[in-house]
Amino acid sequence: MPGFGLTFGFTVFYLSAIVLIPLAALLIRPWELGVAGVIDAVSAPRVVASLKLSFGAAAIASAINGVFGLIVAWVLVRYRFPGKRIVDALVDLPFALPTAVAGIALTTLYAPNGWIGSALAPFGIHVAFTPLGIVVALTFIGLPFVVRSVQPVLDDLDREYEEAAATLGATRGQAFRRVVFPTILPAWLTGIALAFARAVGEYGSVIFIAGNMPFISEITPLLIVIKLEQFDYAGAAAVGAAMLAISFAMLLAINTLQAWARARST
Amino acid sequence: MTTRSRFAGYALATAAFLFLFAQVVLAKDIALLNVSYDPTRELYDAINKAFAADYKAKTHDTVTISQSHGGSGKQARSVIDGLEADVVTLALAYDIDEISARGGLLPANWQSRLPNNSSPYTSTIVFLVRKGNPWQIKDWNDLIKPGIQVITPNPKTSGGARWNYLAAWAYALRQPGGNDETAKAFVTRLYKNVPVLDSGARGSTTTFVQRGLGDVLIAWENEAYLALKELGPDKLQIVNPSLSILAEPPVALVDKNADKHGTRAVAEAYLKFLYTRPAQEIIALNFYRPTDPAVAAQYSAKFPKISLVTVDQVFGGWQKAQKTHFTDGGVFDQIYQPGK
């Protein structure tokens, strides 16, 4: 095959120029604080609290999407109902809608005087400006991933196995647990991991709806911005590098999951 | 080998292309960039129009002034990082000190170059409450009552929030038996009543007014009047505390950028224009307190007399106040501890 030198060269050059060299700057910058300084910067209580919140809220949001995304995928593949095409197309909205627009829209809805917020307020449920609001925004952001990961696998699933299970006397529940679920498991986990990876770093939609209180509703990306605004470049880079390391680990996990899925499907 | 050299050629061409569009430069002939903080949008909108007309009449030159607004600290950071502001009009002197110290873009004595410590307008900190003042909030000590929700931005990122914080501190200090300990206890209780910390003054106003959150907003006087005008005097009212702080938002020429753009003369004219009578009237109409005595007298009915202290009197200047209260590990961080 010709063109390897040209395309490989361009790929590596472009990847280096746009992604790798800038990320290297992020990894080099914190060390001007010294090793102890970097450890201090990353382990400060406020940073740890924000990391817990970012990862905790992302985990809850991706779990919610794991459950409901699976139902949506199932319904879209297996059933016919009015408005199905619209639901199918809308699933990708969080991907196409700018995050800032999503942020102000969700805040407008969930604020104490918003459509949904005012309905919840009498029950003492406050969504906007609390960690719950962050979960709502992150659920919105991660919604497409589980649906779109599970959908094609479910679609390809041969129903003969389910029929065989039924013939052997399995209930629908048993057939789902023993036959369907193991098949879609890798894709399902991949979708959850993608939603999680996307949610951890999300900024635009969260800052409008979160209360941004240190230790309570301050996410890590916001803390990076705050550090930057206090001229603490090295500190911001240290927290950023820590997040990057975690992102990279997430990505390796996703790729491993996908490799597992490929190995199972062949 | 040929593919390698073709790759090199390709890489060079791409690099050349990348740098080509990197040449987009902000400044065009006689254009000024004023980097300002959040609540001055409406003010400079009006000032810029008046100045452009005035300058055209005097010199026949057309000046276009671009505006950038955001939290004061964030804006200072942008200028330090290379946002080529010809003039900066920020919320507090500390941020311009940082531009001088970290960026070396203007001399350290910048504040003595223009009258009134380089503040063509002043303001103060007042309370905005819901119409009818349902919680009977009259003064600072009403804000620490249990159950009262106070909205104020994050002092780490917002200039306005620092004025809020220092005003509360100064009030506590001036109470009978007041000292640093009682002031710290007072401010601690105050921030326990804060449910949302927005990163800028505008964010807080939106949270309070538009989202309906909180019982009282601590705000710039100009911001409070503007909110009243824009969003409804039937819903809100202003409460003046017994004591507040004299906020002096400073302006400065950014020498290095102005010299680079060749705009020093017009930038200086712009800043001097702020002290002229027409500009001072615009300032008063936008709810900032004018520094020109004649204009101040003319609009005195608009601005109620509040007993005002200054940062220099109470805190020994901005550098000291910043260091004691707002740097990492400072008093504000001590107040804000986990689980409290």
Place this chain on the structure above:
Amino acid sequence: MTASPPRKEFHPPTRESFATRVVLVSVAVLYISLFLFTPLIAVFTEGFRNGVDAFLNAIVEKDALAAVKLTFIVAGIAVPLNSLFGLAAAWAIAKHDFKGKSLLITLIDLPFSVSPVISGLVYVLLFGAHGFLGPTLDALGIKIIFTTAGLVLATMFVTFPFVARELIPLMQEQGVSEEEAAISLGASGWQTFWNVTLPNVRWALLYGVLLCNARAMGEFGAVSVVSGHIRGLTNTMPLHVEILYNEYNFAAAFAVASLLALLALVTLVLKSALEWHYGEEIAASHRH
């Protein structure tokens, strides 16, 4: 990010009871309505709150138009470059064998999981006045941060993997036999690419470009860090929404937001159309 291939409706003996089906469909529709439909309706309702005239005025206002123009310029540079990259990377990775291929793929995916704030931050650390290259570039009179160039770079970073991710699995699945046949018949590398490979992947390419473009026009976090927020000069549409929002100009903010939402809807319609007509071709890239 993955597509839904066309699906076949049939009614096997293995079906859930009617009640289960109704419950599941209701849960799915309720979930989608609550999280996706209501925010969309809210954007348009707030945008048109003061009537159609106010909506139109907000859109044709000078700074809003400048923001629209800038958004198109930024996307117009970032998307073609990323598409070119996607094609080159897919050709190198799918049609050749070399060591470190999976590492390269992981690195290409990396920007997807990097926080947008960090994507902006890295360019400040690199090109800012106090960054590693800032002083050198300044001496050469080149400005990147707080100019269109910075916005383009940050956008390129955020949308980096989208085209490549669509093309690599598809081209891997298609293999090299068709290209090899063309070359053995005397076609040059370029001819083979233009006449054989490109027609085979064109719909997946278009699909990737669509996703890349949607994300490029809507990016907020990364561009917010490198923009400088100068009205009419370095504000993209999402940043302009934030500015209007901060000016108590809520109706105008939501009007510009509606425009962005409209762009998102157009993207979704085009995307659904592509999936509907060319689902088989695109779907290959989503089989795990």
